[in-house]
Amino acid sequence: MKKTLLILLLGIIFSCTSNDFTDPNDPKFGEIEDGIGGEEEGEEEVNADVVIMVDATDGVDISPEIFGVNNDWRLVPDNTFSAFASTLGTIGSTVVRYPGGWESEFYDWTTNTTPRWDKSPDTPGASIETLKSNVSNYSIVLPTEEAMITAVGSSQYNLAIANLKTRAKQAINMSGINSVNGGLVEIGNEWWLQWAGGVSRSQKLDKYVNIAMDLTEYIVSEYPNRKFKLLINGDYTQPQEFTTMKNKFTRGYGAIDGVGLHTYTGYVTDSHNIADLEERIKECADNFNPDKNFKYLSEWMPSRDYNERALYMEAANIIPDIIHIYARSGAQAAAYWPPINSPVPGLGITNWNYSKVFPTGQILGDMAASYKGKSLKTTSNKVHLAAALQDANTMVMYITGAKESGKKVAVKVNGFTINSIQSVERFVPADYNDTAKAEPYLTETASAQISSNHVVVDVNKEGLYQIYKIVVKGN
Numbered sequence: 001m002k003k004t005l006l007i008l009l010l011g012i013i014f015s016c017t018s019n020d021f022t023d024p025n026d027p028k029f030g031e032i033e034d035g036i037g038g039e040e041e042g043e044e045e046v047n048a049d050v051v052i053m054v055d056a057t058d059g060v061d062i063s064p065e066i067f068g069v070n071n072d073w074r075l076v077p078d079n080t081f082s083a084f085a086s087t088l089g090t091i092g093s094t095v096v097r098y099p100g101g102w103e104s105e106f107y108d109w110t111t112n113t114t115p116r117w118d119k120s121p122d123t124p125g126a127s128i129e130t131l132k133s134n135v136s137n138y139s140i141v142l143p144t145e146e147a148m149i150t151a152v153g154s155s156q157y158n159l160a161i162a163n164l165k166t167r168a169k170q171a172i173n174m175s176g177i178n179s180v181n182g183g184l185v186e187i188g189n190e191w192w193l194q195w196a197g198g199v200s201r202s203q204k205l206d207k208y209v210n211i212a213m214d215l216t217e218y219i220v221s222e223y224p225n226r227k228f229k230l231l232i233n234g235d236y237t238q239p240q241e242f243t244t245m246k247n248k249f250t251r252g253y254g255a256i257d258g259v260g261l262h263t264y265t266g267y268v269t270d271s272h273n274i275a276d277l278e279e280r281i282k283e284c285a286d287n288f289n290p291d292k293n294f295k296y297l298s299e300w301m302p303s304r305d306y307n308e309r310a311l312y313m314e315a316a317n318i319i320p321d322i323i324h325i326y327a328r329s330g331a332q333a334a335a336y337w338p339p340i341n342s343p344v345p346g347l348g349i350t351n352w353n354y355s356k357v358f359p360t361g362q363i364l365g366d367m368a369a370s371y372k373g374k375s376l377k378t379t380s381n382k383v384h385l386a387a388a389l390q391d392a393n394t395m396v397m398y399i400t401g402a403k404e405s406g407k408k409v410a411v412k413v414n415g416f417t418i419n420s421i422q423s424v425e426r427f428v429p430a431d432y433n434d435t436a437k438a439e440p441y442l443t444e445t446a447s448a449q450i451s452s453n454h455v456v457v458d459v460n461k462e463g464l465y466q467i468y469k470i471v472v473k474g475n
Contacts, residue, residue, distance in 0.1 A: 046412075050410070051410045053413075054376050056416035059373075059375060067323075073103045073124075081134060087349075087350050090365065093364075095184075097141065098139065101299060102119070105143045139335070142185060142186065148195075148196040149196060179227070185230050191204055191234075192234070212232055217255075234261065242284045258288075258296065262299040263299075265302065266303050269305070277322070312438055316360050316362065321384045324398075357440060362427070374388060383400060394473060396469065399468040405460060408458055410456045418453055419473050421473075424446045426443070
């Protein structure tokens with residue numbers, strides 16, 4: 001017995017003085033990602049594969065207007081728009097961008113047609129009268145293309161500007177946007193992607209600024225007591241261009257209330273990376289005017305090209321992360337595109353006749369109903385977390401598993417003591433063997449546990465691309 005104890009003692013001594021370290025942070029074990037396993041010193045250890053965090057002391061007000069939708073005038077005919085609007089209502093859409101994107105540059109408000117547009121549909125989309133009959137909250141886009149294709153200061157430019165002023169007044173008057181609560185008016189749509197006579201990007205920017213100044217001065221003179229916000233349009237991936245616009249905007253600068261940005265984004269891209277999204281949104285608005293920096297993300301989606309072709313339920317897994325970033329950036333409004341699935345199959349909210357809501361629409365609708373109050377600071381790792389404090393005693397979490405293999409996930413909650421779990425729902429693909437299937441996701445009742453002020457749940461145990469929605473009570 002004494003011999004055995006001696007051997008054990010020697011073994012312990014040699015193991016403590018050996019160079020054969022077992023510290024998992026030792027370089028020979030490779031990079032250790034923050035938040036995996038264990039707890040900080042002095043805290044009770046929670047058994048989990050991944051630990052992510054939420055800080056209830058760091059909250060940003062969530063604007064309900066970030067759950068808007070960009071109309072598709074070409075694909076939503078006038079005679080079915082009421083059904084389309086009804087479907088948008090079921091998912092809690094809060095604002096509709098009208099007439100839409102590119103069609104806005106060619107749209108004739110008096111005839112409900114798109115002259116000179118190469119994608120003009122055989123059946124016109126919703127007229128402004130139809131829009132107002134079915135939607136109470138909307139934004140409008142004023143055209144710039146007619147002047148963008150001319151040389152600034154030329155007779156052609158001056159004629160085009162006169163036409164654009166007329167069209168701007170028609171749009172504002174016919175839309176009734178001045179009486180819409182929080183009405184938004186964007187000047188132009190994606191100037192940086194327009195042909196603009198085949199000139200360079202910097203020359204396009206120069207043209208756009210001149211057009212925007214001319215239209216701004218005119219609008220301010222025509223509507224001195226306007227209630228709507230007036231926004232310039234720009235590329236969020238180039239925040240420095242908003243500084244350039246500010247410096248060039250020598251007339252009507254103080255009348256611009258903020259920016260319209262098209263925040264197509266993803267995880268697998270340098271130019272449009274989600275990791276840079278929040279900071280870029282803030283920079284664009286502040287670079288133009290830090291004192292009047294309304295942020296309208298008037299076109300957005302989790303782009304297929306930047307997300308390894310993620311479709312349907314796969315794409316839905318990205319949306320809580322994006323919405324969370326929008327809220328944290330202080331965005332006041334946003335409009336998802338495409339509403340109809342056919343332009344970008346796999347990312348549309350609904351099918352062609354609005355009879356089926358796809359996963360992107362489902363998760364937007366769920367968040368519109370539940371992701372409210374204050375958006376809380378989160379730290380994600382392998383799986384992502386969006387969290388909001390609905391009120392002083394209720395917190396909602398969206399945990400997205402994406403393509404991460406099954407993990408026991410612990411959400412560490414700071415600044416809020418969890419008393420109970422109110423509900424746990426699990427949104428899962430219609431078919432785990434085909435997570436990009438063109439079908440709505442399924443909703444299941446699931447379970448989670450509380451451990452040392454952590455919420456612990458198994459994510460992706462049954463298959464990939466699960467989304468967990470957990471509501472907890474506390475104080």
